[in-house]
Each structure stands twice: as C-alpha cells, then as structure tokens.
Amino acid sequence: MSILLVGGLAIIVPFTASNYLLRVFNMTMITYICVVSLFVIFGMAGQISFAQAGFWGVGAYISAILTVDLHVSPLLALFASAFGTALLPAILGLALFRLHGHYFGFSTIGVVMILNGLFQNWKPVTGGADGIANIPPFGIASMTFTTEMSLFYLILFMVVAISVATYLIHHSSLGRAFMAIRENEIAAKCMGVNSYLTKIIAFTISGLYCGIAGSLYAFMSSYVSASSFTFPQSALYLVMLMLGGYHSLPGPIIGTALLMLLPEWFRFLQEYILLIYGLGVMVLMVVMPDGLIGGGKKAYEFIRDKRGWISANKKRPSNDLG
C-alpha cells in the first residue's frame, strides 16, 4: 500500500503543486529522513537521541564546505557527508554507550548543543553566524538539479532508498538485535547480542541517514546556517516519531507528513497553531501512547473483536515482568 502511495505521489505531486508547495514537500522528505534516523536509534534500538539535528547539520556543513571552499563535485560531497557524519556517532558512541538508558539520552543533548556551538562560532570553517551561502546545486556529470521538481525526484529517490534499507534492517538479524536491546538488554546479551557494539552500529546508521539528509538540505537551500540545527529541531523529530508511532516504518511517514504539512494548511490560525499543536500532542500521547499507527491498530482490533478497549488493553500484562 505504501508503495502505491509513494508511487502515486511521485506522479501527481510535481505536476499539480506550485513551486512553493514542492519546496514544502522537499523539506518534508528531508525531515522524514531525519525522523527515520531516529526510528533506527530510538524506535528499533530503544536509545533516545537528541543529537540527530546536530548530525543533520554536520552533513549539511560537510557538503557546503566541500563544494564552496574546496570545489569538490556535489556527488562526492554527498558521499562525504553521509560517511563523514556516520563517523561522528561511531566515535561518540564508543564513549556515550558507556552510559545506559536516560543517561545516554541526556548526553546526546550535550552533543547537539556542542555541535550547534561549533556551527555558530567556528568562524573560519563554518562561517560563524553568517553561515555558508552560494552552495552550488546538486549535479551528477552534466545533469544538475536546480528546479524544485528535479530536486523532488532526487530527494524522493533517497527517501525510497533509505526506507527500503531501513525495512530490510528491521527484518534482519541486526534489526532483531536492536529490538532485543530495546526490550531487554540483559536478555539480549544472553542471546548472544553484543549490546555495546550493536548500539554503536545503530547510532552510526542513524548518523549516516542524517548526513544524507543534511547534504540534500544544503544543496536544496543553497545556504546553511547554525540556526537550523538546534536542540528544538531534534525534539521535533522525536515528536514526529512519537506522533506517527515508533514501532514500524509507516509511523515516521505519517508523523512527519502531519507535522510538516498541516501547519501549511492551517496557516490562517497564525500563532495559535502552536497552542493547538501542543495540546494535540498531549492528548495523543494520553489516548494513543503508541502513536497514530499504534492507535489505528488498536481501533482496528477493537472493531474486529467488538470487545472494547478495556479487554484489548487487558491482553497485555500491565506489570513489567522483566
């Protein structure tokens, strides 16, 4: 179903949407990649990370610096962003995964703060508060991606590739190792999972995704500055993931789409949108703690069984037996 949806979107959207709307879609897809990166490290491996916006920034700055200052080809810069950014969580993970649970989460707040500080103040490299402007458009050989429509297809291609890769990981032994750590680290260890190494792998994959998203963002907007890559942005990714549901891939799709596109349609609400949005998130978390996908599933089971919410909830043991 999701394949049809994406396929349909790919055909219809670019021809019907205005350039402005296309830009919104492009930004939504880039954000989606970041939310999927959070799905890998948090949704699958259960390690909450607020560093994703920071990694996204690292990816953007690598591409910007390479193409503007060093005149590297954009394709090479994209690869450099992906793998360069992945290297960062791989190294950070060695130290940070000595911490467990919430302590790891808190340490990642430090990571995004430090990265943002670097973007803001390391003037010779990042341009400081001015950022880096005049980033050339993305191109492969003689093909350049300058129009919003060509960018749409480029980003869509990346979105599909990353979604497929993530789906395959989710259903592989690596994905099971991630989930084993999320559910019960001690049991995971006793099932032969090297939890320390596996968490670093998850963190690295999430960094890789953010690097790609950052590079795409740099080429799309042709300008990067520190103000985009902040802690609140990371928190927003988390809200999107929680809203959509963090147990399967459709969650990030729905969460990102809702939070990126709805504000466009409810522009007439002006600043009140934040109020409604905040309230909405709170209500959703109370009513559907597993996000819209989880809530939808529950509703489906409710209709199917006609036994009511209470018995549907009773099925799962309420106390933690672990």
Added chain:
Amino acid sequence: MILDNVCKRFGGVVAADEVSFTIASGQVRGLIGPNGSGKTTVLNIISGLCEADPGSIIFEGDNITKQPSHVRARLGIARTFQHPRLLKRCDIKANLFLGIDLANMKEKSSLFSKTDDHSLEGLLETAGLKISMDDSISSLSYGQQKLFEIVRAILTKPKVVLLDEPAAGLNTKEMERVRALIDIAVRNNAAVLLVEHSMDLVMNLCNSITVLNFGRIIAEGIPAEIQSNEAVIEAYLGKGRHA
C-alpha cells in the same frame, strides 16, 4: 563445564561462597536451596551477568571467567529467567528468530544433530504452544511465556542450558511440558542446570543435585541421598522441629 570455587559478594552479603560443581552434557544437575541462598546468583555468574570474584568457570577446557555474556551465549550457554525476558512488543516470529540467529552465529557447533523433535514445530508442539507467528508476545499467558522462553533457549542449539525456576507459577500440565522440553535438551546432549523449587520436578529429572544455603554448598549427591540428608532438611525446615 566446571565451576571452581566461585564466590560473589554484594557489599557485606556473601551470595556465593566457594561454590564448585560440574555440569556434564546429557545430564541434569539440580541446584536447590531456600530463598536467597544464591541460586540465581550462581546462574548469573555462569551466564556472565555478574563476575565471579574470586573463582573461575571452565567451559570445554577454556577459562571463560572473564568473558562477557554475549560471548558465552555464542559459545553455547543458553539460559532462561525466573520471569520471562522476551521481546514484549515484538511478534512471536521475531522472538523465535532471535534464538535462530544465535544458532546461525555458531554454525560450527556440531553437538546438535537435526532431529525431528528439535525442529521448531516439534518444539512448539512439545511446549503445547499453538500460536501464529504474527501474534504478539503479550497474547501469551505467563505460563506460555515461560515455556516459550525455554523453546527459544533450545532453539539456540546450546551446550549448556541454565533454567531459572522454569516451573514456578505453572500448572501441572505446563509442568509436564517443561519436563518434556528438558528431555529434548538432554537427548540433544546439552548439559542442564535446573534451579527449581518444585521438588517433584527436581527429584524426577536430575541426575545429581547441589544444595545451597547462604551461598554455600551444604550437600551434593543423587536425589535419594539429598532427600535423606539432615543438613538439607535442617536448612529447609529448621532444627529440632520435625513435622
């Protein structure tokens, strides 16, 4: 597998004090003792969740005392927990495959030959689990979860199976199934260490029994000897108060 003078202290409490015994393949050793006597601690030391200090664990001639749990699991030491530790928010399939992943990881192990009752369907049938692969773990009852965990442990093709109170909280029928599953493990030449309070199960299944009290071994022998051992009766029932 040999445990040699294994000790463990938690602060001032001695949880395991010079515990030594061996578990041989194809045999079941019972590890019993009153509550808080250090049985689970011994299991945790064997599976690597806590470290022996001092003492050493020899597995197939190698000293594995310093190895982390996941390495031990890959060597073939499988365990279950007193309270089942399954992937609660995943389906049955992911949980089972976690065990099969581990079995694949150590392909070289030739101890387990592919017998009929070792196959997945056979194991599930022995466990009395009529489940679909897409069901979630939370749809299983507590007893089913415990049986399921044993199935998963056997699926990893282990050389040593550590069972922490597999029958606690189960009904008679489910207890029979635990026994059948242990039989399968034994027939496949695994060494089983059974921590259990149900004397019925222990006395019937075990080739030998080790009794712990306050972290110390107070008796060791075949079931008949243990049943008449005065130190054991004293530990369980107290001194001078014969029922």
